[in-house]
Amino acid sequence: MSQNKTIMEVNQELVKERAKCNFNVLEVTHILDGGEKNTLHRKKIESIALDEGAYKDPIPEEYLSPKEKYENAVRKSCLFCKIVKNALTEFTGLEHFSNFFVLRRTADAFFKEISPFLLHLGMFLPTILGQCTTEQQAYWLPRVLDIQIIGTYAQTELGHGTFIRGLETTATYDPETEEFVLHSPTLTSYKWWAGGLGKTVNYCIVVAQLYTKGVCHGTHLFIVQIRDEETHMPLPGIKVGEIGAKMGFNTADNGYLAFDHYRIPRQNMMMKNAQVLKDGTYVKPDSHGKLTYGTMVLVRVILVNEVAFNLAKACTIATRYSAVRRQSQPKPNEPEPQILDYTTQQHKLFICIATAHALQLASAWLWKTFNAVMSDMKKGNTDSLPELHALSSCLKALSTSDVTSLIEQCRYSCGGHGYMLCSGLPNIYSFVTATRTYEGDYTILLLQTARFLVKAYEQAEAGTPVTPTVLYLIEFVSGKRTPWDGSPEGIIKSFQEIAAGNISSCVKSIRNRMSSGLSFEDAWELTTIQLVGAAEAHCRAVISDTYKKEIARITASSSTNVKIVMEQLVNLYLHYWALNRTGDLLRYSSISGEDVANLQMKYEELLTLIRPNAVGLVDAFDLRDEILHSALGSYDGQVYKRLFAEALKSPLNQEPVNETFHKYLKPTMQGKL
Numbered sequence: 319m320s321q322n323k324t325i326m327e328v329n330q331e332l333v334k335e336r337a338k339c340n341f342n343v344l345e346v347t348h349i350l351d352g353g354e355k356n357t358l359h360r361k362k363i364e365s366i367a368l369d370e371g372a373y374k375d376p377i378p379e380e381y382l383s384p385k386e387k388y389e390n391a392v393r394k395s396c397l398f399c400k401i402v403k404n405a406l407t408e409f410t411g412l413e414h415f416s417n418f419f420v421l422r423r424t425a426d427a428f429f430k431e432i433s434p435f436l437l438h439l440g441m442f443l444p445t446i447l448g449q450c451t452t453e454q455q456a457y458w459l460p461r462v463l464d465i466q467i468i469g470t471y472a473q474t475e476l477g478h479g480t481f482i483r484g485l486e487t488t489a490t491y492d493p494e495t496e497e498f499v500l501h502s503p504t505l506t507s508y509k510w511w512a513g514g515l516g517k518t519v520n521y522c523i524v525v526a527q528l529y530t531k532g533v534c535h536g537t538h539l540f541i542v543q544i545r546d547e548e549t550h551m552p553l554p555g556i557k558v559g560e561i562g563a564k565m566g567f568n569t570a571d572n573g574y575l576a577f578d579h580y581r582i583p584r585q586n587m588m589m590k591n592a593q594v595l596k597d598g599t600y601v602k603p604d605s606h607g608k609l610t611y612g613t614m615v616l617v618r619v620i621l622v623n624e625v626a627f628n629l630a631k632a633c634t635i636a637t638r639y640s641a642v643r644r645q646s647q648p649k650p651n652e653p654e655p656q657i658l659d660y661t662t663q664q665h666k667l668f669i670c671i672a673t674a675h676a677l678q679l680a681s682a683w684l685w686k687t688f689n690a691v692m693s694d695m696k697k698g699n700t701d702s703l704p705e706l707h708a709l710s711s712c713l714k715a716l717s718t719s720d721v722t723s724l725i726e727q728c729r730y731s732c733g734g735h736g737y738m739l740c741s742g743l744p745n746i747y748s749f750v751t752a753t754r755t756y757e758g759d760y761t762i763l764l765l766q767t768a769r770f771l772v773k774a775y776e777q778a779e780a781g782t783p784v785t786p787t788v789l790y791l792i793e794f795v796s797g798k799r800t801p802w803d804g805s806p807e808g809i810i811k812s813f814q815e816i817a818a819g820n821i822s823s824c825v826k827s828i829r830n831r832m833s834s835g836l837s838f839e840d841a842w843e844l845t846t847i848q849l850v851g852a853a854e855a856h857c858r859a860v861i862s863d864t865y866k867k868e869i870a871r872i873t874a875s876s877s878t879n880v881k882i883v884m885e886q887l888v889n890l891y892l893h894y895w896a897l898n899r900t901g902d903l904l905r906y907s908s909i910s911g912e913d914v915a916n917l918q919m920k921y922e923e924l925l926t927l928i929r930p931n932a933v934g935l936v937d938a939f940d941l942r943d944e945i946l947h948s949a950l951g952s953y954d955g956q957v958y959k960r961l962f963a964e965a966l967k968s969p970l971n972q973e974p975v976n977e978t979f980h981k982y983l984k985p986t987m988q989g990k991l
């Protein structure tokens with residue numbers, strides 16, 4: 319098991335917890351990694367990147383100025399790239415993208431916040447893979463993979479992020495010179511937000527409205543050089559800078575960018591899906607119209623994994639800390655209990671462990687689905703794209719939203735010490751809360767899924783086939799209901815009934831509003847609160863179903879105790895969400911008040927059953943201390959020693975008396991100021 323580089327004796331509380339654990343921790347690690355081979359591969363990459371201690375900061379990052387923080391992050395990004403380049407040698411296309419999940423995880427040892435290179439690997443590279451022709455790829459890929467150039471993805475503008483069709487940057491084709499002229503006509507058309515854009519990158523992908531022969535053909539993607547490769551000076555016609563201090567992401571130099579009639583060669587339009595010929599003729603894509611949104615779909619898929627990982631970090635910290643921390647005296651003359659023994663604390667934490675598992679498995683399943691749709695699309699079949707869009711949208715929305723709340727819950731569960739930056743939790747939170755907004759805001763994405771669900775409902779009503787994730791609608795419209803039985807399968811069925819019931823209510827509301835004279839758009843708008851609820855319910859059913867099925871499949875050959883604890887967590891997840899949605903259950907399933915009381919009892923029993931294995935379960939995430947960055951969550955559990963060591967690092971503690979005493983305090987106390 320991973321141990322901290324600063325070797326300290328393991329706290330006896332954790333020694334006892336580990337002795338109590340009744341399952342094989344390594345077996346669960348293999349399950350979460352997707353097999354023993356992957357665990358070994360991950361450990362190898364982690365070892366290449368971390369064993370030499372290159373991630374260490376001379377001064378803790380939090381005590382640096384914003385400029386120093388950025389400079390330190392660039393230094394470490396270059397170091398990180400050099401160290402892990404070997405690990406990328408297998409990389410030949412999207413199918414090997416899983417290496418990036420491991421690299422992403424490893425990168426957290428280097429950056430408490432974000433690498434300014436994140437968008438280079440996270441969006442610039444995937445967009446080149448997904449949106450360029452083979453010839454374009456042959457030109458760009460070697461330079462991108464070898465980090466000879468550094469790029470980002472500049473789509474959002476000051477005035478528009480959600481509504482892509484409303485973007486104002488123009489790319490007007492000039493057949494005379496065979497160039498596109500990029501222009502930012504207004505302040506609101508300034509590109510805004512792209513990670514690394516402010517100071518780091520010299521290239522970027524720009525999303526702009528394409529004009530040729532006087533006609534606007536909507537948004538398209540262009541590769542644009544913005545800085546000189548030798549001097550790094552912005553090129554003439556380019557205005558570029560950083561957008562300023564943020565809640566998190568402060569080492570990511572998110573930037574702004576404007577063009578003044580800036581020219582790029584015709585070949586820099588990404589032409590896999592649509593083309594502009596030399597004479598300016600626009601050649602339409604003959605497939606799905608939204609293929610230029612492809613990178614967003616990919617990153618939404620990746621983000622489900624990303625937040626699962628961050629939740630694993632947060633609950634590792636909070637669970638280990640809760641085993642070490644003792645507080646209060648519920649029984650006279652008895653020692654203070656570990657706070658992990660309080661049922662309410664278990665309620666705060668065990669759902670985090672279960673959710674990290676559920677999302678990890680849902681993300682692996684979504685990744686497979688994504689790859690299957692991509693390989694269909696290579697053969698020219700785009701039929702499954704709408705379902706992938708609906709799925710990736712709602713899974714991105716719900717996972718980022720759930721995890722944001724649960725990380726904050728982990729912080730609450732650590733009391734005052736959780737508020738310290740050195741607990742690691744504030745940084746994890748400020749990173750994850752942004753994922754709820756970027757790459758498609760929560761509400762917007764759930765409304766995209768709702769569009770798909772309403773259509774699917776109409777198909778089910780009309781008796782036409784529906785796609786696999788909404789098969790439950792067929793039973794619902796035929797009036798078939800499953801009586802409540804409280805079993806895990808029964809709970810999932812009831813989640814599907816809640817989803818179907820909600821979708822049906824939305825459809826009824828829209829129809830009623832339209833029959834009273836409203837347009838479809840107005841009727842839809844007035845129904846959007848319900849539509850968001852319906853999409854959320856659908857997604858909860860999908861995650862629950864996938865979690866249960868995947869655990870059953872993966873643990874089929876596991877040892878008995880691993881099977882038992884994994885099933886307990888699945889049941890905990892199902893009971894937690896059933897209890898959270900009793901209103902919906904009472905409305906759409908046959909559950910009774912007494913059944914709800916039974917659910918509650920069962921839930922509390924599950925907490926008690928999981929309790930002895932809690933530390934073992936978070937150990938199974940196998941997160942190296944270097945990646946956790948936490949005084950509360952290190953493997954050795956030396957919470958108090960580490961908190962004190964962190965306090966001593968404060969610049970204020972480097973001198974016995976601060977100069978403000980002489981300047982202000984003393985004169986004030988002596989009535990001289």
Ligand SMILES: CCCCC/C=C\C/C=C\C/C=C\C/C=C\CCCC(=O)SCCNC(=O)CCNC(=O)[C@H](O)C(C)(C)COP(=O)(O)OP(=O)(O)OC[C@H]1O[C@@H](n2cnc3c(N)ncnc32)[C@H](O)[C@@H]1OP(=O)(O)O
Nearest residue numbers: 418422425433439440479480482608611707756757758769
């Ligand atoms: C150092 C080591 C690093 C290693 C790296 C490894 C991993 C990386 C880890 C982390 C992740 C990487 C980076 C993360 C960091 C920061 C990244 C932030 C980047 C950004 O933040 S980057 C900007 C993203 N910005 C958005 O996310 C805008 C959201 N806004 C939209 O997405 C659209 O604007 C929408 C959909 C709201 C409206 O769009 P619209 O107005 O054009 O469309 P409309 O509503 O009319 O729909 C017409 C028909 O198209 C269908 N449709 C729509 N979208 C589709 C799609 N994608 N695929 C298939 N069908 C689609 C509809 O379902 C409908 O279908 P139907 O008609 O059948 O109903």
Ligand SMILES: Cc1cc2nc3c(=O)[nH]c(=O)nc-3n(C[C@H](O)[C@H](O)[C@H](O)COP(=O)(O)OP(=O)(O)OC[C@H]3O[C@@H](n4cnc5c(N)ncnc54)[C@H](O)[C@@H]3O)c2cc1C
Nearest residue numbers: 471472473474478479480511512513752755756757758761
């Ligand atoms: C940390 C961070 C990094 C980012 N990195 C990048 C990047 O690298 N590249 C890039 O291009 N962009 C990036 N972005 C931008 C990001 O993608 C957008 O901020 C995001 O898509 C949301 O768009 P918006 O800011 O325009 O929000 P808005 O659309 O203005 O949303 C504001 C509110 O209005 C609501 N709303 C908007 N439209 C509707 C509607 N039709 N119906 C109901 N409610 C609606 C939303 O739900 C939200 O509550 C980043 C953002 C952040 C925070």
